[in-house]
Amino acid sequence: MKHESERSNSGVRVSMILVLMLGFAHASHSFTLPHAQLSFVGSCRNPSNENELQASRIVRCFAFENVRKRSIKRKAARVAMISPAASAVMSKTIASLHTDNSFILTILTIVSACGIAMEQQTTLGKALSAPLVTMLISLCLANVGFIPFSSPVCKHNQSRKRTFVLCFSFDFITMLSVCFFFSFLEDGLVNRVLVPLAVPLFLFDSDLKRVVRDAGSLLVAFLIGAVSTIAGTLGSFALIPMKSLGDQGWKVASALAARHIGGAINFVAVADTLNIDGGVVSAAIAADNVVVALYFAFLFYLATPGTNNDSSDAELTSNIGKAGDTIPLGEEIVIPNGKNPQPITTSTIAYSMATASCLVTVGTMLTQAICPSLSSLVLTSLLTVASATIFPNWFQRLRSSGTAVGILFLQLFFAASGAAGSLVLVLRQAPSLIAFSALQLAIHFVVLVGMGKLCGMNSNELYLASNANVGGPTTAAAMAQAKEWQRLVLPALLVGVLGYAMATAVALTLGPLLIHLAAR
Numbered sequence: 001m002k003h004e005s006e007r008s009n010s011g012v013r014v015s016m017i018l019v020l021m022l023g024f025a026h027a028s029h030s031f032t033l034p035h036a037q038l039s040f041v042g043s044c045r046n047p048s049n050e051n052e053l054q055a056s057r058i059v060r061c062f063a064f065e066n067v068r069k070r071s072i073k074r075k076a077a078r079v080a081m082i083s084p085a086a087s088a089v090m091s092k093t094i095a096s097l098h099t100d101n102s103f104i105l106t107i108l109t110i111v112s113a114c115g116i117a118m119e120q121q122t123t124l125g126k127a128l129s130a131p132l133v134t135m136l137i138s139l140c141l142a143n144v145g146f147i148p149f150s151s152p153v154c155k156h157n158q159s160r161k162r163t164f165v166l167c168f169s170f171d172f173i174t175m176l177s178v179c180f181f182f183s184f185l186e187d188g189l190v191n192r193v194l195v196p197l198a199v200p201l202f203l204f205d206s207d208l209k210r211v212v213r214d215a216g217s218l219l220v221a222f223l224i225g226a227v228s229t230i231a232g233t234l235g236s237f238a239l240i241p242m243k244s245l246g247d248q249g250w251k252v253a254s255a256l257a258a259r260h261i262g263g264a265i266n267f268v269a270v271a272d273t274l275n276i277d278g279g280v281v282s283a284a285i286a287a288d289n290v291v292v293a294l295y296f297a298f299l300f301y302l303a304t305p306g307t308n309n310d311s312s313d314a315e316l317t318s319n320i321g322k323a324g325d326t327i328p329l330g331e332e333i334v335i336p337n338g339k340n341p342q343p344i345t346t347s348t349i350a351y352s353m354a355t356a357s358c359l360v361t362v363g364t365m366l367t368q369a370i371c372p373s374l375s376s377l378v379l380t381s382l383l384t385v386a387s388a389t390i391f392p393n394w395f396q397r398l399r400s401s402g403t404a405v406g407i408l409f410l411q412l413f414f415a416a417s418g419a420a421g422s423l424v425l426v427l428r429q430a431p432s433l434i435a436f437s438a439l440q441l442a443i444h445f446v447v448l449v450g451m452g453k454l455c456g457m458n459s460n461e462l463y464l465a466s467n468a469n470v471g472g473p474t475t476a477a478a479m480a481q482a483k484e485w486q487r488l489v490l491p492a493l494l495v496g497v498l499g500y501a502m503a504t505a506v507a508l509t510l511g512p513l514l515i516h517l518a519a520r
Helices: 002-027 034-045 049-097 103-122 123-128 130-143 189-201 208-214 217-239 243-259 266-274 276-300 310-319 345-372 376-390 392-396 399-419 423-454 457-470 475-482 486-509 510-518
Strands: none
Touching: 049 103, 103 123, 103 189, 103 345, 103 399, 123 130, 130 276, 130 399, 130 423, 189 266, 189 345, 189 376, 189 399, 208 376, 208 486, 217 276, 217 423, 217 457, 217 486, 217 510, 243 266, 243 276, 243 392, 243 423, 243 486, 243 510, 266 276, 266 376, 266 399, 266 486, 276 399, 276 423, 276 457, 276 475, 276 510, 345 376, 345 399, 376 392, 376 486, 392 399, 423 457, 475 486, 486 510
8 A cells, every 4th residue: 555655656746747847848849758757658648546646637738838839930941931922912012003194194083073972972071171081091092001192193392394185176976085295294294284174164154254243242252352352371480480381381281272262273273383392282271171061161150141032043053052052072163153053074074175275285384474483273273264355255165174174183182282291291291381271261240240340241141251251152152052042143153253353473472571571
């Protein structure tokens, strides 16, 4: 009995020693056992008592666990050998796509379409607006490395070269043939070709004779609002010079002045003319959209609903929408003309592109002949306004298609601007831009209401004129419809289009004053 007890204790001691050796073997990533210990493991397969059974279980658990861990390590080693190769292939593929202009243009086009679709179909998109959604998507894609920050498709801050865009269209059985010939692709397709085309496309409505004839007292209020925006720009830049933006500060102030006199197309024109960095453009649009949304809510709160005193104007609001509706970017308002609206067809698109291309080419030629240092967009805008005033019947049939194509080109600009921005820089620059935009609109409102009251003007007309200044014809007409000011719907559209026509030139003339303020 005593002999069996000693044998049992001896087995336990041996098993404990074996466990320690197994642990040492596991730590040294090897699993080799001496012959005597292997014999013991073999003998444990048929244990003679409870202690040997327990020792056998411990040894086997350690052995199996060690084998399992070694198997996992071998698999991890194989994966580690494969992962660098896969990463290298992925990096090489993305790098090759970054130099593919077709790939980049495809992504920008898809992002532009997503921005419009989200604004029309989602609550969040309507709240943010299509331009901001488009820029945010392209900004994220660029910052995760899916698309490059700069490419020949959307290159920024390049020296200007003469780029002639020639378009010939022939309408045979509604056939469109649009041919672009432009030099120096490295100038940037979006900024050097599409943006100059978008400017005249948006100005096909700018018949000044009709604006003066039909806008009435709202025209005076709108002009006062434009002067108020100039005062707000100069005053806010003197107080908030945005020095964190460096030499981009006064350029952004000028672009926001254009935005708050005309609309987004004027912001784009000034930003392109002054070569504002794409990241700064993204931050400015994002910050300004936040402030403008709050400002519109403020105007709606102050405005008092009216009654439909002029039933003859009811048909003019058929394309505005119901009261309280918001107008998506893809459904821009075309000024009613008392006739059936012109449909968008292949012919009208072809004629619109041909007309816009001719205006861009002539504007570029005149700029080179008169003042080569001036942006061609200024004379192109003036030439388009003069042409729409002299030949209203021709431009009237192209308004719908011109606006539709212009929106697509404008969306591509916002996508390209977002792709050129750094997310960190956008978040860093946003606070100063929000403060500047808020102060700019505050001064605009105070000066507009003060001067308007001195002239004895109606408060509602002042609020509507301010909406036309800041938001353009679309938001102004929507506000007039929502507040049941049927008599003011058409004037709101007209003065908003006038803002498109004049805002770019006015904002660029502020440049020397802003530079002087920045140097103080």
